[in-house]
Amino acid sequence: MAVKxxxxxxxxxxxxxxxxxxxxxxxxxxxxxxxxxxxxxxxKHLYTDDGKIRSFVNVYLNDEDIRYLQxxxxxxxDGDTISIVPSIAGGSAAPAAGR
Numbered sequence: 718m719a720v721k722x723x724x725x726x727x728x729x730x731x732x733x734x735x736x737x738x739x740x741x742x743x744x745x746x747x748x749x750x751x752x753x754x755x756x757x758x759x760x761k762h763l764y765t766d767d768g769k770i771r772s773f774v775n776v777y778l779n780d781e782d783i784r785y786l787q788x789x790x791x792x793x794x795d796g797d798t799i800s801i802v803p804s805i806a807g808g809s810a811a812p813a814a815g816r
Contacts (some may be wrong), residue, residue: 718795720748724759725801731758745778746789748799763801773804 723737732738733756742748749770753760763774770776776783777800783791793799 718743718793718797720793720795721798722748722752723798723800724752725803727803728759728762728801731762732756742793744789745776745783745791745793745799748793749776749789762803775802775804776800777802 718741719739720742721737721739724732724735729735732752735756738752738755740748740751742751749763753763763771765771770789778786778791778793779797780800783789
């Protein structure tokens with residue numbers, strides 16, 4: 718079953734600057750495995766050394782967080798979309814203008 722995997726802008730340099738790719742997979746985990754097999758540099762950005770999705774990487778299947786589904790075992794169907802969304806933190810410690 719073909720699933721589209723959307724690659725976030727900060728990770729595109731590790732995936733030949735692709736915005737998205739398609740894989741045949743039955744689960745989210747299979748699709749992510751296909752992605753990190755094709756683009757090996759992505760693995761260290763998505764997974765810990767022990768093979769778990771990094772805590773700051775959020776994965777969505779059709780806008781639903783896989784942590785609230787069956788995680789990487791979540792079944793997919795033809796035409797589904799997987800989005801990888803790295804959490805972004807930071808900013809300035811300076812107070813906002815007008816405060």
